[in-house]
Amino acid sequence: MKLRFSLLIAATLIRPVSTLAELTCPSEVTIGCTTGLCGDRVRDAIRAVVPTSTRIIWKSLPRLDLESETIDGVISPGGKDLVLDAYLDRIPEAEQKTYVSLDHQKGKHTPASINRDQFELKFWKSYFTSKQYRHVAALGICYGHQVMAVTNGFSLYSDLRSQLGIPARYSVEDSISFPVPFFDSTPEPFLAREEHHQAVRKLGTSQEKGQIFATSNRGKIIEGIRYDGRPAYSVQFHPEISRLEVRVATLLPFVQALCDR
Numbered sequence: 001m002k003l004r005f006s007l008l009i010a011a012t013l014i015r016p017v018s019t020l021a022e023l024t025c026p027s028e029v030t031i032g033c034t035t036g037l038c039g040d041r042v043r044d045a046i047r048a049v050v051p052t053s054t055r056i057i058w059k060s061l062p063r064l065d066l067e068s069e070t071i072d073g074v075i076s077p078g079g080k081d082l083v084l085d086a087y088l089d090r091i092p093e094a095e096q097k098t099y100v101s102l103d104h105q106k107g108k109h110t111p112a113s114i115n116r117d118q119f120e121l122k123f124w125k126s127y128f129t130s131k132q133y134r135h136v137a138a139l140g141i142c143y144g145h146q147v148m149a150v151t152n153g154f155s156l157y158s159d160l161r162s163q164l165g166i167p168a169r170y171s172v173e174d175s176i177s178f179p180v181p182f183f184d185s186t187p188e189p190f191l192a193r194e195e196h197h198q199a200v201r202k203l204g205t206s207q208e209k210g211q212i213f214a215t216s217n218r219g220k221i222i223e224g225i226r227y228d229g230r231p232a233y234s235v236q237f238h239p240e241i242s243r244l245e246v247r248v249a250t251l252l253p254f255v256q257a258l259c260d261r
Helices: 040-049 093-101 111-127 143-151 160-164 244-260
Strands: 028-033 055-060 073-076 137-141 155-157 169-176 190-196 199-201 211-216 221-226 232-235
Touching (some): 028 244, 040 055, 073 244, 111 143, 137 244, 143 155, 143 221, 155 160, 169 211, 199 221, 232 244
Antiparallel strands (some): 155 199, 211 221
């Protein structure tokens, strides 16, 4: 797979790069994680794409004074189900009781998961509206994909099997298709690792801000969204545990925006 990209996130925000060898990064970059330090696999995957001459400083965003702290990029990694109240009011009224009955986490949310949901929803609202983050690179993975989408007006399917007739996507590889070009190098679908039972839902409302660039399962599952006005995108699949070529192809746009900041 050639590593060449047509990055339509906004030409002024992410500069196309052909190969890892063409990456030019500063001597040091700071990446903020919306929970902990993103996990070993995410950090290792990013480290493998960032030039070895560049030092990466990892920071936990909930512990920072975001008004004064300078960060170059943000990653929201996988996690538990996003709290239903974050998007229930967008669901057609006739379906809301079904959503409540399908809520796998009802009564199971822990203080840690509640705190994470509250922080993520507040942070991403600020990220997409504040001038402070205009050039800060952002990447959402799995849970991160869903919370970034919800922040941009999308909704979720609460349970794939019940609502779409698709089994939960745990420890499986799905074929990812690209209805809208994102990677020039991926005219054909590629296989990526999945770990989820929910998915982003597009209701077609004016509140939904972002362009869907990747899908799976015959277009039923939204696998990738790029967002307006920021060097930001999110993916439902897990690049950090997918095949090497998928990992690099998916993470390279984030790293390029990180280094261009």
